[in-house]
């Protein structure tokens with residue numbers, strides 16, 4: 014089953030939804046999105062706090 018993450022669920026005022034085949038793939042896409050759209054740095058994205066926050070919000074696609 015595909016996994017999805019709503020960007021707003023990790024604290025951004027943003028309607029983007031990331032859909033991918035696995036948690037790791039969602040995480041990779043969110044990292045790309047957070048960098049290009051929200052101006053996050055690699056350092057912020059690699060922060061384990063951010064990673065666990067993202068993983069906690071990933072759910073099966075509705």
Ligand SMILES: [Zn+2]
Pocket residue numbers: 020021025027028029046050051
């Ligand atoms: Zn976003």
